[in-house]
Amino acid sequence: MNEEKDLIHRAKMGDVTAYEELISGYEKKVYNTVYRFLENVEDARDLTQEIFLKIFTSLKNFKEGSSFSTWLYRIAVNTCIDFCRRRKEDTLSILDEMDGSETSMGKYSTLPEDVVENKELKKALNDAIKALPEDQRICVVLRDIQGFSYMEIGEILKCSTGTVKSRINRGRRALRQILQKRELF
Numbered sequence: 001m002n003e004e005k006d007l008i009h010r011a012k013m014g015d016v017t018a019y020e021e022l023i024s025g026y027e028k029k030v031y032n033t034v035y036r037f038l039e040n041v042e043d044a045r046d047l048t049q050e051i052f053l054k055i056f057t058s059l060k061n062f063k064e065g066s067s068f069s070t071w072l073y074r075i076a077v078n079t080c081i082d083f084c085r086r087r088k089e090d091t092l093s094i095l096d097e098m099d100g101s102e103t104s105m106g107k108y109s110t111l112p113e114d115v116v117e118n119k120e121l122k123k124a125l126n127d128a129i130k131a132l133p134e135d136q137r138i139c140v141v142l143r144d145i146q147g148f149s150y151m152e153i154g155e156i157l158k159c160s161t162g163t164v165k166s167r168i169n170r171g172r173r174a175l176r177q178i179l180q181k182r183e184l185f
Contacts, residue, residue, distance in 0.1 A: 019059070023055065034080055139168045
């Protein structure tokens, strides 16, 4: 953690190498989060670059009262929301693999019918998540897919932990109902 603070300090002083080293561990996760909002590889790449440019230009305003990752994700989520509002889009997608790859062809030992069934289940889950209200969708993605704690999500979204928990609970119940209607749960 001291190394991260040192990198932040150096980056605030204009050290581009320190900035690049600081964000290198976040690039893939931020891209995945953006891709989940946009469902478009090119838009996700462009917006991810915009986010890291915003972070670079506003790093001097980072007060270090919260963790760097929380501050970074607050910027990323807000940028995605703004982008979707500008384009009048309200979409979100889950990547096939949580490790960041966008497609999955299955393992060699996987039967073709299993691959098809997995793709159908993932599509159904993506569609169900897209159907959630924006506030629930963001909380569910940040908690269940990105793995943030309730407190971190509250900091990212600037709301209370109780609000985060209730949004996640309502979102999960809604997902369950959607998937039950489709006889997938």
